[in-house]
Amino acid sequence: MQFNSKNLQCFLGAGLLIFAASDCRADIVLSTTRIIYPESLKNSMVQLMNKGNKPLLAQIWLDDGRENTNPESLKVPFVITPPIARIDPSRGQTVRITYMSKILPADRESLYWFNVLEIPPKDKNSTDKNQLQLAFRTRVKLLYRPSGIKGDSAIAAQKLKWHVASSTNGLNIEAKNDSPFYVSLNVVQLNTGGTYYSVEPKTVPPFSTEQMTVPGLHKNVEHAKINYKAINDYGGEIEVESDAQ
Incomplete structure (x- = not known):
């Protein structure tokens, strides 16, 4: 399900069963719906904010369009800092994206995707061993823009x-x-x-x-x-x- 430039997906249980659902709602909100990374910048920053009422663990990574590929197997010319962060309620986390290679085309933009998977804490008071844990993923475009390209x-x-x-x-x-x-x-x-x-x-x-x-x-x-x-x-x-x- 596409919402402009943002994909919101739900993951269920340890098997990460993916489904698109209109009533899914992520508590972690990004400061932007797309990321423009000019070559002239040393780093690009994205602010994450926990709008919910419980602490959340956020896993952050980039993909090259293969959205269901294991992040560990993806090779992208960027480094994410931090790749995992705990974000308390009403608190934020700044994520730094750093371009580490010069292998991208110099005459056009390159497209990648910025992912945030939020994982809620387990309910320690629950006695239900089969309790499902909901995790939400937000995915927005990252456009790397070389300095040499012309136009608007x-x-x-x-x-x-x-x-x-x-x-x-x-x-x-x-x-x-x-x-x-x-x-x-x-x-x-x-x-x-x-x-x-x-x-x-x-x-x-x-x-x-x-x-x-x-x-x-x-x-x-x-x-x-x-x-x-x-x-x-x-x-x-x-x-x-x-x-x-």
Whole structure:
């Protein structure tokens, strides 16, 4: 289940059974919905705050898009300090992210994901050995931004080029991103003749294209417009209407 740029997932028991649930609520809140890490910074800081009424243990790590991979097996060019922290109620914890390598592309952004898994303490007074422990994970994007890339990420979102084409699976729309920035789409709609078709949004990588299927349409359309919302560096929305080719 996606909430803009944040994924909230629940884990049950020792087996870590994952399910998406609308009534899940994390007590640990991040200071941002996305992390922009300019190359010029020595470190990037993220503030965690425990809004709950009990102490929590937080495990923090980065992944490279493989969200269900064991963190210990992931090799990312960053160091998280601290990787594990106890956060008392109404208290915070500053997490430092440090870039440790120069292997990332210099002409475009690189995308990673910042994860916080909060684990509540066991109830020492409970006699139920089969008691389930709920753990919550929050996951937001981390964008490493090299100093040498030119342009503006907000302008990049506004300048996506859209193309409509039929396929064996129905009608697709294609977003082309000619910029060195990731463009995170939050809402995408195809407007043809005043009828709007909602499309599942995707993130469009730098110098790449992404295809999205239009549910309910199976033939090509003419003079269509694409109405979309992209997420800016601060977690706000950029609203754009664009002609589709």
